[in-house]
Amino acid sequence: MAPALIPPDVRSRLQGLRLDARRAMGGKGIGAHRSRSRGAGLEFSQYRAYEPGDEPRQIDWKLYARSDRFFVREAERESPLTVWLLLDASASMAQPDRAHPARRRMDAAKGIAACVAELALRQGDRFGMIGLREDGLQLLPPSHGPRGRDRLWLALHALEAQGGFPQDGRLGAAWERIAAQDLVVLLSDGFDDGAVALAERLAAAGREVLFVQVLTTDERDFPFDGGHLFRDPETGETLPGDGRAMRNDYLQRFAEAQRALDARLDAAGIVHARHVLDEPLDQPLRQLFAPPERT
Incomplete structure (x- = not known):
C-alpha cells in the first residue's frame, strides 16, 4: 500500500484554511466562492446591457418599459x-x-x-x-x-x-x-x-x-x-x-x-x-x- x-x-x-482567489470567479453550481455570474443567482448585484445568448427570463421587463432598452439582472452566486x-x-x-x-x-x-x-x-x-x-x-x-x-x-x-x-x-x-x-x-x-x-x-x-x-x-x-x-x-x-x-x-x-x-x-x-x-x-x-x- x-x-x-x-x-x-x-x-x-488543515482545519481553518480556505482556498480563496483574489478575483471574482465564474462558474456553475454551488460552491464556496463568491462570483459574478451571468444568469439567475442568489443575490442581486447589478444591471448590465443585454447580450446575445442571455436568457429572456433574466431581462428586467419593468426597466425595459421605462427605458425601451434591454437590461439583464446580474447576480452574485456561490460558485466552485x-x-x-x-x-x-x-x-x-x-x-x-x-x-x-x-x-x-x-x-x-x-x-x-x-x-x-x-x-x-x-x-x-x-x-x-x-x-x-x-x-x-x-x-x-x-x-x-x-x-x-x-x-x-x-x-x-x-x-x-x-x-x-x-x-x-x-x-x-x-x-x-x-x-x-x-x-x-x-x-x-x-x-x-x-x-x-x-x-x-x-x-x-x-x-x-x-x-x-x-x-x-x-x-x-x-x-x-x-x-x-x-x-x-x-x-x-x-x-x-x-x-x-x-x-x-x-x-x-x-x-x-x-x-x-x-x-x-x-x-x-x-x-x-x-x-x-x-x-x-x-x-x-x-x-x-x-x-x-x-x-
Missing part, C-alpha cells in the same frame, strides 16, 4: 473553483536531504499538492494536476469529490522526477486546459528558469498563480565539510570543492538568488511561499491560505 501523502498531524491542522496543481517533475525535484536520504523534494511537493486538493475537496471545488517533465506532460483532468481525490493520489504516487523541465512547445496542454478563472498552484524548486517563466506567463494571461518553492535543508544550510563533488542532477555536470571553504560564498549567492526570485514573482503579481524539507507540509499553505488575524 502506498504511504499516505498527508500525515495525520498535518491533516488536523477549479484548482490546477502544476508539479515540476524535472530531475532536480528528486533531490534528497543529505542527512535524511529518504526525504525527497518531490515527496514534499506531492504532499503539499495533496493538501491543496484536500482543501478544495472540503469546499466542493474541482482539482486537476499537470506533471511537468521534458518527455511530456502528465495530465489529470479536474474532478471533485472523494473519487477525484483517489484518482489524484494515484497520479501523484505514479509521478516520478526525471529529465529536464519541458520546453515551451510541450506546454500546450497547460494553456489549453487552464481557464482564465482557474487557480494555479505551481510547485517547483525554482531553479529552472522555465518553471518561473511558466508562472509569469500564466499570470500575465490573467490566471491566478501561487508559487510554492520547495528546498532541501542542504540548499538552505550548506552543511558540507571537506572535499565534496557537487553534481547537477539534470545536466550531469560536476563541481569539486571544499565545503567549508565554499560555504560563506555559497550562502551569500544563494540568498541573492532567493531575493531575485522573490522580486521576479512579486513583479508578476504572483503570491509565493517557500518550504524547506524539515518544515511541516502545511507551513507554506498557512502563508497562502490562513485567514487574516483580527485586530
Whole structure:
C-alpha cells in the first residue's frame, strides 16, 4: 500500500484554511466562492446591457418599459473553483536531504499538492494536476469529490522526477486546459528558469498563480565539510570543492538568488511561499491560505 501523502498531524491542522482567489470567479453550481455570474443567482448585484445568448427570463421587463432598452439582472452566486496543481517533475525535484536520504523534494511537493486538493475537496471545488517533465506532460483532468481525490493520489504516487523541465512547445496542454478563472498552484524548486517563466506567463494571461518553492535543508544550510563533488542532477555536470571553504560564498549567492526570485514573482503579481524539507507540509499553505488575524 502506498504511504499516505498527508500525515495525520498535518491533516488536523488543515482545519481553518480556505482556498480563496483574489478575483471574482465564474462558474456553475454551488460552491464556496463568491462570483459574478451571468444568469439567475442568489443575490442581486447589478444591471448590465443585454447580450446575445442571455436568457429572456433574466431581462428586467419593468426597466425595459421605462427605458425601451434591454437590461439583464446580474447576480452574485456561490460558485466552485477549479484548482490546477502544476508539479515540476524535472530531475532536480528528486533531490534528497543529505542527512535524511529518504526525504525527497518531490515527496514534499506531492504532499503539499495533496493538501491543496484536500482543501478544495472540503469546499466542493474541482482539482486537476499537470506533471511537468521534458518527455511530456502528465495530465489529470479536474474532478471533485472523494473519487477525484483517489484518482489524484494515484497520479501523484505514479509521478516520478526525471529529465529536464519541458520546453515551451510541450506546454500546450497547460494553456489549453487552464481557464482564465482557474487557480494555479505551481510547485517547483525554482531553479529552472522555465518553471518561473511558466508562472509569469500564466499570470500575465490573467490566471491566478501561487508559487510554492520547495528546498532541501542542504540548499538552505550548506552543511558540507571537506572535499565534496557537487553534481547537477539534470545536466550531469560536476563541481569539486571544499565545503567549508565554499560555504560563506555559497550562502551569500544563494540568498541573492532567493531575493531575485522573490522580486521576479512579486513583479508578476504572483503570491509565493517557500518550504524547506524539515518544515511541516502545511507551513507554506498557512502563508497562502490562513485567514487574516483580527485586530
